[in-house]
Structures are given as structure tokens and as C-alpha cells.
Amino acid sequence: EAGVTQFPSHSVIEKGQTVTLRCDPISGHDNLYWYRRVMGKEIKFLLHFVKESKQDESGMPNNRFLAERTGGTYSTLKVQPAELEDSGVYFCASSQEGGTSGNLLGQYFGPGTRLTVT
């Protein structure tokens, strides 16, 4: 079974530019999550999709970030315009259908996209 994949693995852009990150979850996983880890800090939750619907986007830092999951399969996270403080590693994770942690073995993470804004 293929794992969670993310593209690109690295992205270097200039301040003010736009970047779109992509996440392909494990096939059949309804839940998809975005996280990010800025330098020296802990991983922080950004948002959670259940299929194509945003279940919780309380972690999105501001309106420069837009996440979509059309059709409930892959997801994109767009940063427009990018700022220096957006640099970090953006992780995507997916998990099976189910509303409670007790029914799940845990989220499966992708390898992350390292974003550098210069």
C-alpha cells in the first residue's frame, strides 16, 4: 500500500510569490490533515478535511493560506503571497474513516514539503 505522498519535497521561493503544495493521502482515507513545523518549533495543526469538507481550519494562520480538497482525494495548500515567516516543513497526514481516535491506529504522515521563503 502506498503511503502519503507530498509534492514538491523542497520549494524555494521569494517573498511575495505564490506556492502550491500537494498532498496525496493513502487511498480510501477520508481524513486529511495539514500541519507545519517552523524552524525550532513544534509541529502545529493547520486544518482537517473529512472527504472534501473542511472539518476544522482553526490552525490556519491567516487568509494567505488556502487549502482545498476537490473530490475528496488529493489536497492542495496554497500560500499567496508568501512571507518569510512561512518557511518551514509542511506535513500532510491521512487516516481512515472514523470519528474517534479509539478506532484509529493513528495518522500516517507524509514526508513533508520543506518551504523556504527568501
Added chain:
Amino acid sequence: GQNIDQPTEMTATEGAIVQINCTYQTSGFNGLFWYQQHAGEAPTFLSYNVLDGLEEKGRFSSFLSRSKGYSYLLLKELQMKDSASYLCAVSRDNYGQNFVFGPGTRLSVLP
């Protein structure tokens, strides 16, 4: 607020036992997870505790005390490949996995 604490770094010897502690204060609790992350790779799931007590899985065990807001990950018979960061994460609610992550503990296993 949400707060999870872990030691920043630990060092242990191959073949030894190491215990990585995690304390948490979160609004809502629906389980505690431990993840292993090698540099540049995805965090991988190790264990999950939602009830008090010890969960054992091979060389790894995880313990939870909800009243104390405390968990630990116990690694036995350490191997060089166990050198990695270990992340403690708390799931806050019942309808998703809105994780709050700790800063991670970087474990170095020496020969």
C-alpha cells in the same frame, strides 16, 4: 492553552533502556500518541494510549496517567537505528485528531 513538554535531547547506549517523558496540559483529551521521526522523514506512528496504564509493543512500551497529565515512552534493547526524534502528541477531541504536538525529544544512541 495547550502545552506539552518533553526533554529536548537524550543520550543512551546501545542495548540499554531509555524512558522519554511527556507532560501535557490541554483543553480536551482523547488520547496520546507517540511518533518516531528520523531526520528528513515522515513521523511514523509508534503507540496510542487513551486509558491509564502501560501498552507494550515489542521493544517499545508507552504509559499514560491521565490524572497526572503524564506519559512516557520506554525503549528497550536500544539499537543504533533508534536514534531519532520522538514526538508526543495529544488528540484533543472526539471528532477528529486535532493534535497538539510536543517539541520532540532527540535521542542519540551511542555504541
